[in-house]
Amino acid sequence: MSASAREFGVSRAxxxxxxxxxxxxxxxxxCGLxxxxxxxxxxxxxxxxxxxLTTLPGHKASVNCTFWLPNNKFAFKAKHLEHHYLLSGDADGATILWEYSLLDRKWTHIMPLPQSHKKGVTCIAGVIISxxxxxxxxxxxxxxxNIWEVAFPSTSGGKCNFTLLESIYVGLKPMxxxxxxxxxxxxxxxxxxxxxxxxxxxxxxGERSGKFVRTCELKGHIDWIRSLDFSLPTVTDGEPDSILLVSSSQDKSIRIWKVTERNSPASTKGTYKKEEMSLASYIEGPLLVAGSSCYQISLESLLIGHEDWVYSVQWQPPLVSSTTATTYHQPLSILSASMDKTMMIWKPEKTTGIWMNVVSVGELSxxxxxxxxxxWSPNGDSILAxxxxxxxxxxRNVGxxxxxxQPQRIPSGHFAAVSxxxxxxxxxxxxxxxxxxxTRVFAPWKNEASLQKFDPWHEIARPQVHGHDIxxxxxxxxxGNHRFVSGADEKVSRVFEAPLSFLKTLNHASLQAISFAEDDQLATQVLGANMSALGLSQKPIYVQAANGTPNRNGSDGFDTLETIxxxxxxxxxxxxxxxxxxxxxLWPETHKLYGHGNELFSLCCDHEGKLVASSCKAQSAPVAEIWLWQVGSWKAVARLHSHSLTVTQMEFSHDNKMLLTVSRDRQFxxxxxxxxxxxxxxxxxxxxQEAHKRIIWTCSWNPFGHEFATGSRDKTVKIWAVVAESTVKHVTNLPQFGSSVTALSWLGLDCLKNVGLLAVGMENGLIELWNLSSIGGEVTEIPDVTASPAVRLDPLMCHVSxxxxxxxxxxxxCADCRSMQLASCGxxxxxxxxxxxxx
Structure with a gap:
């Protein structure tokens, strides 16, 4: 099978x-997503x-808000919908509409909404009328x-249309x-x-397609309003006569407002009998006039329980009370989320009607x-923060x-650029x-009963929680034991070693039963790690200490409020x-490597685990030196001088005889x-050699030879070869790419000698795979390398930055040439x- 004859299928794992x-x-x-x-x-x-499941590209700025149509509140109206829609707004003011097909689980980019905002979108809300x-x-x-009318398609092949009804200017204090x-x-x-x-x-x-008129305002909060949510109409004597509005604020309080039609049963009969006996009698507010109808607004309740800003309140989604989904019941249940690290569920007491906090969950770390x-989840049995x-x-409520x-598994990941x-x-x-x-560890968690093609991946450890960007x-x-070296926005590299708890966790993830002798090595003596107060060093916790005396105050590990x-x-x-x-x-930190004069920028280890190379940010030749460290003793054994600016990436050849470095100075x-x-x-x-016209961001060796690739901001990838182990010759160029080349990785296919697969990552987030095949020649000759495109990954699968x-x-x-895995970060x-x- 020749390189050009191979066809590749790429799927998201x-x-x-x-x-x-x-x-x-x-x-x-x-739809449950x-x-x-x-x-x-x-x-x-x-x-x-x-x-x-996927990431949707299209925004040019950070995404501020998302909103499903229909969202969890209108799940009872979405039983027979084939398509669901998603709105997303970003920090530049753009709003994009997406369509999700339930049948084939495919996404379609419909359109950016016209007449978008001039600044960042902060909130999107909606109501399904029919x-x-x-x-x-x-x-x-x-x-x-901005207020938009949405026309959902009446047929399966139709399109969703948005019409701007009105744009209301609210003044210098935005909503x-x-x-x-x-x-x-x-x-x-x-x-x-x-x-x-x-x-x-x-x-x-306002009307469905008419002008919206300001009718009244509700006062009571003494700080910014952070969240609002209307309930669906509540039913009295079989007729929907009132709706409830819940509001939360940075003043730490939650208020419930009742909007009741003036000629409704509730307003003519007065309050409910149980509420006449309660302390929470209605405080009448302003009137809301809507055409010929008039509504009385009253303060139903003031909820105080959070100790910090209440960022979010939401009514529990309605429960369908019949199989035909024509009738529903609006539960009197509110979920609130606060900066005090807790979420609370509030419900009125059955006897007095006073709203109480009945459930409180939170994060204690x-x-x-x-x-x-x-x-809330659409069926109300789960809550997400x-x-x-x-x-x-x-x-999830498992009672x-x-x-x-009880806490449940959930996707996780970094919340800033992955470097x-x-x-x-x-x-x-x-x-x-x-x-x-x-620093995070992701691994496939094998399940004997699973019939999936891929084992699902999960984050299984967070070895380093640091005080600087890594x-x-x-x-x-x-x-030996699992070890890694990390470099951050400080002048020190840090060495970490896997503790016993991680090794046992890894065994569970891979379904392997490996026993560890308690006195075998450091790894079996160290159970885990503790964080220092400044979040820089992580101290080991030993097996003997963990099995020893409990904490001096008898608590679960909390000494005082001031200490970690x-x-x-x-x-x-x-x-x-x-x-x-x-x-x-956490993993314990075992060594610190001092020597560099600026923030660490690049690290690499040879393939035998004997040498680690490090570089730092540099604007002069003396600072741009590369340090070599001996693994084990962690002594600095060499300082390599060549570049005049930051060394951006380094890699050892696969026989460990050579070290390749590329730099901002456009040289390798x-x-x-x-x-x-x-x-x-x-x-x-x-x-x-000066190899490119712009910064060289990345490099990669051929695993089966002394050829290597370099990628640059000038949008080119060049292939080079070390000839006679003494000189470097230019071999070939790949066709120019559409964006700066920021990442390369060369895979050698063992079953196809002299054939490789080069992964190319770009600044626009796209990834391409290229076939590279070399035609023989002596060691002293320049190899003849041919490059052909193998596959361009679907933009829906790629990064957006x-x-x-x-x-x-x-x-x-790569013994099995038929299935390979490529990792990327962005x-x-x-x-x-x-x-x-x-x-």
């Missing part, structure tokens, strides 16, 4: 990504599978609120929260609630800083006849580092939840490396793994 840290960024749809913004992409995940009609409102920091609802009793009247920086709730009334939003750490938290909310990745030496897991100051990482590939609690290393028998990852899966260098003894290394600069690193799994040997916060099959 895994996406890891965190949520943008902003309010209104998450939406749970009636959750959408959220991950940098410039809209990510969609399935809570049942705990896997991110199977073919709805209204959507969006607000922005430009001070405008940040919206909610829409149908007024009870009078079909066709719509009420719009908006709240923001002036601490008031403003109510506007020290590194959390609260929740930005809370969401997204937090300051870009993380999701899901609880029968009583509340028993580097590295495969474990045998490909058991992948390690990623990010500017979110964490720029680079290298896994030590030699024999002791970690409790855990062996995971199933994929962990966020609370376990954030605190109980090839050093010969000779190990004379245990801690003696000699080196020689074989070649230094710069690809920072590419890495083939087990790139040294500035869009994503770690991605692709399955590459040869047809």
């Amino acid at each position: 895994f996406i890891g990504a965190g949520c943008n840290r902003i309010v209104n960024n998450v939406s749970w749809g009636a 959750v959408a959220f913004g991950a940098q410039n992409a809209v990510a969609v995940f399935c809570p049942e599978a705990a896997q991110i 199977p073919t009609d709805g209204l959507v409102a969006s607000t922005s920091s430009d001070g405008a609120v 940040v929260a919206l909610s829409l609802a149908e007024l009870p009793g009078d079909v066709g009247k719509i009420v719009l609630a908006m709240g923001g920086l002036d601490n008031k709730v403003h109510l506007y009334c 020290h590194c959390a800083l609260g929740f930005y939003g809370g969401h 997204h937090g300051y750490g870009g993380s999701f938290h899901l609880w 029968y006849g009583f509340d028993d909310w 580097d990745i590295s495969w474990a030496r045998c490909g058991e897991y992948i390690l990623s580092v990010s500017h979110d100051q964490t 720029n680079c990482v290298a896994i030590v590939k030699g024999k 609690p002791d970690a409790v290393p855990v062996v995971l028998t199933e994929p962990p939840v966020e609370e376990q990852l954030a605190w109980h899966t 260098s090839v050093f010969s490396i000779d190990r004379r003894g245990f801690d003696e290394v000699s080196y020689c600069l074989l070649a230094r 710069s690809v920072n690193r590419l890495a083939w799994r087990n790139s040294e040997k 500035a869009d916060h994503c770690v991605r793994i692709f399955e590459v099959d040869v047809d």
Whole structure:
């Protein structure tokens, strides 16, 4: 089989990504899927599978908010819909409409909404009026609120149409929260609630296709309004006569407002009998006039229980009370999420009608800083929070006849640019580092009963939680325990070693039963790690200490409010939840490597695990030196001088005889490396050459030879060869790409000698695979390398921002040429793994 005859199929195996840290960024749809913004992409995940299904490209700025049509509130109206729609708004003011087909599970980019906002979109809300009609409102920091009429297609092949009804200018204090609802009793009247920086709730009334008029405002909150949500009409004597509006604020309180038709049964009879006996009697507010109808607004209740800003409130979605889905019941149940790290469910007491907090769940880890939003599942049995750490938290009510909310598995990932990745030496897991100051381990969690093509991947450990943005990482590939070296925005490289708890967790993930002797090596003596107060060093926790005396205060690890609690290393028998990852899966730091004068930028390890090379940010030749460290003793054994600016990437040849470095100075260098003894290394600069017209971002060796590739900001990839182990000759160029080349990874196919597969990642997020085949020749001759495109990955599968690193799994040997895995990471916060099959 020749290189050109091969055909490749590429499928998505895994996406890891965190949520943008902003309010209104998450939406749970009636279809059961959750959408959220991950940098410039809209990510969609399935809570049942705990896997991110796809990311949708199209935005040119960070995604601020998402909204499903229909969302969880209107799930009872979505039983027979074949297509669901998703709106997403970004920091530039653009709003994009997407269509999701339930039958074939495919996404279609419909259109960006015309007449978009001039500044960032902050909130999108909507109401479904009929199977073919709805209204959507969006607000922005430009001070405008746009109201759109939505016409859903009546046939399967039709299109969804948006018509701008009105744009309301609200002044210099923009609105940040919206909610829409149908007024009870009078079909066709719509009420719009908006709240923001002036601490008031403003109510506007209008028709489905008419002008919205400001009717009244609700006062009471003393700080910014952060969230608003209308219930569906509540029923009295068989007639819908009132709706409830819940509002939350930075003043830590929640208010419930009741909107009742003046000639309705509720307003003529007065309050309910049980409420006449309660302390929470109605406080009458303003009147809302809608055409010929008049509605009385009253303060139903004031809920106080949170200790910090309440960012989100949401009514429990209606429950369908019959199989025909024509009638529904609106539960009197509210979910609130706060920056005090808790979510609460509020319900009125049966006897007094006083609203009480009946459920409280939250995150107890020290590194959390609260929740930005809370969401109900469409059927009301699960609640989802997204937090300051870009993380999701899901609880499901597993009790029968009583509340028993238990944490569930949920997708996770970085919430800032992922700067580097590295495969474990045998490909058991992948390690990623990010500017979110964490290091994470993702691994496939095997399940004997699973019939899926791929084992589902999960985050199984968070070895390093740091105080600086982490720029680079290298896994030590030699024999011995799992170790890695990371470099951050500091002048020190740090070495970490896997503890016993991680080794046992890895066994559970891979379904392997490996026993560890308790006195075998350091790894079996160290159970886990503790964090220091500044978040820089992680101290080991030893097996003897863990089995010894309990904490002096008898608590579960919390000494005082001022100190960080002791970690409790855990062996995971199933994929962990966020609370376990954030605190109980740390690795101990074993060494610090001092020497560089600036922030670390690049790291690599040789293929025997004996040498680690490091470089830092540099603007002069003395600072741009490359340090070589001896693994084990961690002594600096060499300092290599060649470049005058930052060395952007380094890689050892696969026979470990040469080190290739590329730099911002547009040059590459090839050093010969000779190990004379245990801690003696000699080196020689074989070649230094200006290879490109712009910065060289990336390089990669041919695993079966001394050819290598370089990729540059000048949008080119060049192939070079080391001839006679002394000089470097230019071999060929790949055709120019459409964007800067930022990542390369060369895979050698063992079953096809002299044939390789080069993965090319670009600044626009796209990834391409190229066939490279070399035709013989002596060692002293320049090989004849031919390049042909193998496959261009679907943009829906790729990153939406710069690809920072590419890495083939087990790139040294690929015994099975028919199935390979490629990992990538990017500035869009994503770690991605692709399955590459040869047809």
